[in-house]
Amino acid sequence: MNTADVLADMFGRIQESVHEVVEGLSEDDLGVRLDDGANSIAWLVWHLARVQDDHVADAAGLEQVWTAQGWAGRFGLPFADAETGYGQSAAQVARVRAGAALLTGYYDAVHEQTLGFVGGLDDASLDRVVDEAWSPPVTLGVRLISVIGDDLQHAGQAAFARGALERR
Numbered sequence: 001m002n003t004a005d006v007l008a009d010m011f012g013r014i015q016e017s018v019h020e021v022v023e024g025l026s027e028d029d030l031g032v033r034l035d036d037g038a039n040s041i042a043w044l045v046w047h048l049a050r051v052q053d054d055h056v057a058d059a060a061g062l063e064q065v066w067t068a069q070g071w072a073g074r075f076g077l078p079f080a081d082a083e084t085g086y087g088q089s090a091a092q093v094a095r096v097r098a099g100a101a102l103l104t105g106y107y108d109a110v111h112e113q114t115l116g117f118v119g120g121l122d123d124a125s126l127d128r129v130v131d132e133a134w135s136p137p138v139t140l141g142v143r144l145i146s147v148i149g150d151d152l153q154h155a156g157q158a159a160f161a162r163g164a165l166e167r168r
């Protein structure tokens with residue numbers, strides 16, 4: 001297994017989790033929050049897709065799928081196109097409403113762009129600095145690991161929320 005294979009496998013696991021967590025749930029179910037300060041499944045999946053889209057597109061020098069393929073318009077959220085959900089208030093979280101097909105459609109499009117990028121990577125490419133705003137500067141390898149970790153955490157949170165919803 002090489003670098004590209006490992007990354008493709010990890011992002012594939014995220015895709016599987018996204019599909020599993022939203023499968024069979026209505027838009028109302030996806031919008032349920034366990035309390036007024038909690039994130040909904042819809043918000044968690046939207047957010048993890050937005051972060052992956054934002055970070056991978058930036059590292060690859062590509063336009064985000066969100067804008068390039070018209071997903072921002074399909075979702076119709078009351079946020080700027082650059083919004084990823086980071087630091088949003090509880091009121092903003094509550095405004096993310098979407099059905100399973102919309103959420104998985106967007107994630108799948110992000111996943112496709114991600115695989116197109118990581119498929120050409122080798123070990124040496126992971127050392128390229130992609131963000132000098134941090135000390136030490138962030139390399140591509142660190143950025144991709146960060147995205148994978150963040151996505152898996154949010155997918156796990158969404159799975160937890162689904163389990164709690166199903167026990168109601």
